[in-house]
Amino acid sequence: MNTRMDKTRLNIGTYHLKSYARTEQHVRDLADCGIDFVCCAEYDKPMLDLFEKYGVGAIVKGIVPGWWGGDGENIGTMRKTNPPEKYVDAAKNFKDHPAIWGIDIGDEPSALDFPYYGEVFGMTNTLFPKQFPYLNLYPNYASVSQNTEDETTCQLGTKTYDEHILRYCENVPADYLSYDFYVYCCSVRKAYENLITVADACRRSGRSIWIVLQVNSHVPEKWITENMLRFQAYSAMAFGVEVITWACYTAGWWHNQVLDEKGEKTEQYEKLKKVNTEIRTIAPLYMKYRTTDTHFVGFCGNSGNEINGSSSIKVKESLSTGYVRDLKPEDGLGLIVGEMVSKSNDGSRALFLFAADDYKDEDHKKRTVTFRLTRPDEKAACFGLRGKKDLFRDGDTYRVELESNEAAIVTIRP
Numbered sequence: 001m002n003t004r005m006d007k008t009r010l011n012i013g014t015y016h017l018k019s020y021a022r023t024e025q026h027v028r029d030l031a032d033c034g035i036d037f038v039c040c041a042e043y044d045k046p047m048l049d050l051f052e053k054y055g056v057g058a059i060v061k062g063i064v065p066g067w068w069g070g071d072g073e074n075i076g077t078m079r080k081t082n083p084p085e086k087y088v089d090a091a092k093n094f095k096d097h098p099a100i101w102g103i104d105i106g107d108e109p110s111a112l113d114f115p116y117y118g119e120v121f122g123m124t125n126t127l128f129p130k131q132f133p134y135l136n137l138y139p140n141y142a143s144v145s146q147n148t149e150d151e152t153t154c155q156l157g158t159k160t161y162d163e164h165i166l167r168y169c170e171n172v173p174a175d176y177l178s179y180d181f182y183v184y185c186c187s188v189r190k191a192y193e194n195l196i197t198v199a200d201a202c203r204r205s206g207r208s209i210w211i212v213l214q215v216n217s218h219v220p221e222k223w224i225t226e227n228m229l230r231f232q233a234y235s236a237m238a239f240g241v242e243v244i245t246w247a248c249y250t251a252g253w254w255h256n257q258v259l260d261e262k263g264e265k266t267e268q269y270e271k272l273k274k275v276n277t278e279i280r281t282i283a284p285l286y287m288k289y290r291t292t293d294t295h296f297v298g299f300c301g302n303s304g305n306e307i308n309g310s311s312s313i314k315v316k317e318s319l320s321t322g323y324v325r326d327l328k329p330e331d332g333l334g335l336i337v338g339e340m341v342s343k344s345n346d347g348s349r350a351l352f353l354f355a356a357d358d359y360k361d362e363d364h365k366k367r368t369v370t371f372r373l374t375r376p377d378e379k380a381a382c383f384g385l386r387g388k389k390d391l392f393r394d395g396d397t398y399r400v401e402l403e404s405n406e407a408a409i410v411t412i413r414p
Contacts, residue, residue, distance in 0.1 A: 004130060005037070005057060005101045007175075007208065010283035012276055013037040013059075013245035015212070016252035021263040022047045027054050030249070033258070033269060034276025037101055039134070039245060040252070048099040057101035059134045064090045064124065067106035067113075069138065072155040075110035084123060091127035102134040108142070109135070110157035111164050114171035121173055136212060137168060137179040140194040141186050162197055169205045177202055180212035180247070183232060184224065188306040188359050189313070191235070192296075196312050199239040199294060210243035211236050215272050220255040223267065227361040227405040229275040234354045234407035237279075238338040240291030244279065246272060278385035285383050285409055289340035289350045295319050300332030303357035319371075323349050323378065323412050327371035329402075333357040335369060340409075348413045358404035370399045373412065384408040 005011065017030065017038050027050040030038075037057035041047070051058055065082035069075065103124055109117060117135065124133040140161040143154050156164045168177065177198055183191040202209050213232040215224055233244055249258045258268045296315045299307060307313050318328035319337055329335040338352030358364055373380060373396070382391035382400050389408050392399045400408060 004098070005132065007242070008287065010279065010287055011036045011243045012279065013039055013243065014215075014249040014258070015039045015245065015247040016250050017041060017047070018250040018263075019044075020261070021250045021259050022050070023263075024050055024053075026259075026263060027051060027056065029265070029269075030054070031056055033273045034280060035246075035249070038249070040104065043097075045097065048097045051099035052097070056099065058097075058099050059102035059104050060100050061104040063094055063103050063128075064105055064120075066104070067109060069108040069110050069113075069155055072110065072143065072157075075154070075157050076112035078106075078109065078113040079116040082120075084119070087120065087123045087127060094128065096130060100131055103128050103131045105133045105135050107136050108138045108155070110155065111167040112157040114167050118171040118173060133174070135172070135174070135178065136210075137177065138164070139179055139181040139186070140190055140197065161194075165197055165201045169201050169207070174207065176208040176210050176243070178210035178212070178243070178245075182214045182218070182247075183359070184214060184222075184228065185218045189308075189310050192307060193310060193312050195236065195239045196294070199291070202240070203292065208243065209236075209239065209241045210245065211241050212245045212247055214254075215246040215258060215268050216248050216252075216254045217256040218254050223256050224271075225361045226271040226274060227358065227364070229271060230278070230405040230407075231356070231359045231361075233275060233279060234405065235336055235356055237286065237407065238291075238336040238352050238354045239294050240338060240340075242287070281387060282383060282385055282407065282409060285350075285411070286352070288343060289409075290343055291338045291340050291352065293339040295337045295339065297327065297335045297337055298329045298332040298357075299334040302363065303334030304332075306359065321374075323374050324351065325372045325374055327351070327369065329355070330368045330370070333365060333367045335402075348411060350412065351410045352407065353400070353402060353410060354407045355402040355404050361405070364404045366401060366403050368399050368401055370397055371410075372396050372398065377414070379413050381411050381413075382408055383411070 014035050031054040039059045041058035041060050065086050121133050144156050158164045297319050299315045318326050334357040336354045336356045340350040342348045382389040
């Protein structure tokens with residue numbers, strides 16, 4: 001059982017640290033930016049030594065045979081290309097290092113390869129007992145099979161994305177499910193639908209949710225703003241995500257990375273550092289709870305337009321659970337609410353509140369969220385992105401002020 005990655009805390013990762021960004025100052029800056037681990041890391045011992053010094057983990061590629069689902073041309077052929085003996089041989093040549101947390105075993109496979117990936121997970125756990133196998137899945141905008149004579153291949157290997165995720169859970173004995181979703185290349189509606197599918201599957205199977213988000217840009221003319229980072233991270237946390245990985249820190253794909261091609265910081269560095277600091281502030285309380293359900297409340301006006309037409313997104317005017325009543329944002333602005341229970345079974349519950357009305361960072365608003373407690377003998381408190389947050393009370397009504405793309409946790413205790 002891997003013990004190097006502390007899964008009791010919320011971990012923040014990133015993709016790619018190229019050779020031009022591996023000096024001691026670069027690794028110190030990486031840690032100062034709030035990064036816990038680097039995906040697609042190479043086996044570079046001087047770099048790994050620096051990672052160990054600054055408490056950064058590596059998920060290393062190239063240790064075992066690589067695999068990528070790509071455009072679907074290779075679906076169902078992984079066992080033939082990467083037979084078991086290749087993994088055994090890789091383990092014989094492996095030199096362990098304390099900074100190596102995980103072994104990258106592939107990216108975005110077809111469901112037709114999930115049964116073999118189940119075997120690969122088992123082999124990797126046995127052959128590399130101090131590391132965990134790392135596998136990332138497609139988002140829901142990958143293609144599905146059309147089952148026609150002209151189109152016989154697909155990326156997912158299933159007729160629907162829901163079935164793709166189901167097959168993963170049936171075949172791969174991981175304690176997590178990781179996938180990437182780049183909302184600023186797709187749509188908010190599909191991002192929410194993807195979170196719903198994955199969160200439902202993980203709650204049923206007892207898995208942790210990991211997600212890859214974008215700090216870079218698909219087009220060079222547009223830079224992801226600070227609030228766009230908040231939107232991605234906190235909407236995901238409302239569904240219970242416990243590992244957030246940002247793409248990309250150095251060149252990997254697309255444009256406007258955190259460091260440029262000379263290893264110099266771009267404007268993304270300070271944005272990412274600030275948002276990661278916020279996540280770290282709220283994470284210790286967040287990780288004391290697990291999310292049991294997620295609700296969409298309000299979403300009138302422009303914020304509602306973004307999710308119109310979805311059959312899986314159910315919007316409520318107000319929210320009542322077993323312990324709160326009539327929770328709603330003023331003016332019907334978009335609010336995503338993660339319903340949470342204590343992992344320690346101490347009887348406390350919580351609500352993760354995220355003001356989700358301005359994903360484009362174009363129309364910033366302040367609003368009041370109000371609610372009442374079902375039991376008057378219970379107590380409520382609020383914790384925000386900078387620490388304890390004001391929670392006002394007027395009779396039996398509580399209210400908390402939230403700005404667009406802000407998140408807070410309300411705890412309810414006996």
